[in-house]
């Protein structure tokens with residue numbers, strides 16, 4: 059029921075066109091379109107299909123939908139389109155099954171376990187940074203994508219990943235990610251079935267990825283009996299996981315779905331976050347110098363897990379990148395009963411969207427939101443209200459990789475920045491691109507050695 063002070067329906071976002079609504083704006087200028095919604099509080103209607111979807115811009119409403127009233131909502135329709143790729147893995151499953159799987163997968167992301175992954179993260183970041191030469195211009199987004207894929211695959215499969223399987227996964231993944239994105243956006247649901255060269259290439263990459271993962275699962279099961287010592291990787295932890303009630307292990311099929319979900323969810327997101335982070339450091343030399351000074355004063359390379367807590371400024375740079383340049387995509391929930399939000403009533407089946415980027419650029423909660431200011435995260439500053447800073451979501455679908463991603467961003471930023479200063483390449487025009495993630499395109503940066511006195 060609308061309240062006396064509210065009109066009967068939420069305001070509609072500007073720029074709605076006949077028939078296609080806001081779809082063109084979201085397709086062509088997603089970041090600008092999402093930015094324009096920060097002016098609405100706490101809810102605004104968008105037309106992306108036959109029915110309106112409501113973008114939640116008020117942190118309190120986001121918290122209700124994701125946490126306190128989560129039982130009234132399920133994942134939106136776009137998740138159905140991801141099922142052919144992710145099966146019934148964590149990102150697409152719901153209810154009791156999701157909870158069971160979450161409990162089985164969680165130990166592999168325990169803080170203690172993540173501390174073990176730091177060595178791998180630092181080694182791979184150092185190898186990548188050492189492959190650059192002074193004065194070289196690098197495409198930072200591409201470099202970070204390759205690096206984060208190497209980090210996820212090496213931590214998932216360290217004990218069993220041979221070079222050819224690694225290469226297969228690394229080649230297939232970007233093509234599969236692109237295919238998923240085009241499928242989610244396709245309103246006809248037919249495009250991916252047409253025998254175009256692009257679709258054939260995507261289907262082939264998907265097959266190769268599936269085969270490579272199945273091969274790794276079988277190789278690891280066979281090999282596990284021989285292994286008596288050594289640090290467990292994520293795959294071996296998942297193989298050993300047992301349901302607390304039934305004592306059952308995961309089936310190979312389920313294991314496959316979880317692994318592919320982790321690869322997909324954990325690659326482009328972290329890479330996008332890191333690419334934006336270097337973009338901002340390049341634009342703010344004083345913050346870059348502070349970061350380098352902190353490393354000089356408090357860190358011994360290669361980084362180890364016990365050194366990370368000393369890197370306060372670097373951690374705040376990571377948080378600020380996650381706020382202002384949030385790399386995640388949009389999150390969608392569908393009401394499974396009639397609901398009330400923001401003083402309006404909505405029918406069962408209504409879809410709600412929230413974008414961390416919109417929430418994180420709200421001037422009411424983040425003064426001067428487009429100013430990249432890591433100091434806003436200093437402990438003596440007032441914290442953002444609940445639901446206002448949600449780079450990893452919230453509630454029972456909270457990103458399982460949050461600690462992993464934060465550790466990765468911190469370790470990579472520190473390792474690269476200790477060796478090089480990345481400055482914007484002359485003339486390169488960086489553009490924000492929103493596919494399934496938000497990342498910079500054409501981020502060409504020059505690799506400069508650190509001056510002695512830096």
Ligand code: HEM
Nearest residue numbers: 148149323324327328331386449450451455457458459463
């Ligand atoms: C900066 C990097 C990352 C960001 C911004 C991010 C963001 C998110 C968000 C917002 C969600 C919630 C989606 C929803 O509620 O529908 C999520 C879920 C998830 N993320 Fe991440 N993520 C990142 C890195 C990772 C990494 C590194 C991994 C794994 C290695 C990962 C694995 C997952 C999984 C499996 C889920 C589904 C969890 C569930 O529904 O139980 N993510 N992520």
